[in-house]
C-alpha cells in the first residue's frame with residue numbers, strides 16, 4: 001500500500017498488518033549516467049513490489065538524508081547529522097502514532113548505514129511503541145554476486161546501473177558512460193584505519209567499476225531476488241514478538257522488582 005496514494009481509511013485498515021516500510025535514498029552524484037535520486041527510487045520501487053505480495057504500508061521515500069562524503073560534488077543535498085536523527089525519530093513516531101508497531105528502514109544508500117545504526121541504538125531506551133528493523137541494502141547478495149561480471153562495485157556501477165536499467169530505463173543516460181574501468185584512486189594507505197574521506201579519495205567521480213556490463217536483464221533477476229527476500233523478511237517481522245518485548249525492558253528503571 002502506497003501511503004501517499006491511499007485514503008485515511010485504507011491506511012487505518014492496514015494497521016492490523018503492523019509493518020510499515022520507510023524507503024531511504026539520497027540525492028548525490030551517481031556517475032555521469034544515473035540520476036541523483038536513484039537510491040531512493042529503487043528502494044521505493046522494491047518496497048512497492050514486495051507490498052504487492054505481502055500487505056504492508058510503504059511511506060514515500062526519504063530523499064533528504066546523509067551524503068556528507070559526497071557533498072563536494074554537484075547535486076548533493078546532505079542533512080546535518082543531528083537534524084536527520086531527529087527527523088527520522090519524528091517520522092517513525094508519526095508512523096507509530098498511526099498504529100504501526102514495526103518499522104522497516106529499507107535503505108538504498110550506503111552513506112546512511114552508519115547513521116541508521118546509531119539511530120536504532122538512539123531509540124533503544126526511549127520506550128517507543130514501535131521497533132525499527134534495518135535490513136542490509138542488498139539482501140540478495142548471493143544472487144547478485146553470481147550475476148556480476150565486474151570485480152569492483154558499489155556506486156553507479158554494474159550492479160546499481162542494472163537495477164536502474166530494469167526499473168527506470170528512461171532515467172539512464174548510457175551514452176554518457178565514460179570508457180574504461182573506474183578503479184580506486186586512493187593515494188594513501190592508513191589501513192587498517194578508516195577515515196571520512198576514504199570513499200571520495202577512492203572514487204572522486206562517484207563512479208565505480210564498469211557499468212557497460214550492466215543490463216536490464218541482470219537488473220530484473222536482481223530486483224526479483226531482492227523483492228523475494230524482502231517479502232520473506234516482512235513475514236518474519238510480522239511473526240516476531242520478541243524485539244518489542246526486549247525493547248520494553250530498556251525503559252524500566254533498574255534496581256526495582
Ligand SMILES: [Zn+2]
Nearest residue numbers: 039155156160
Ligand atoms: Zn546509489
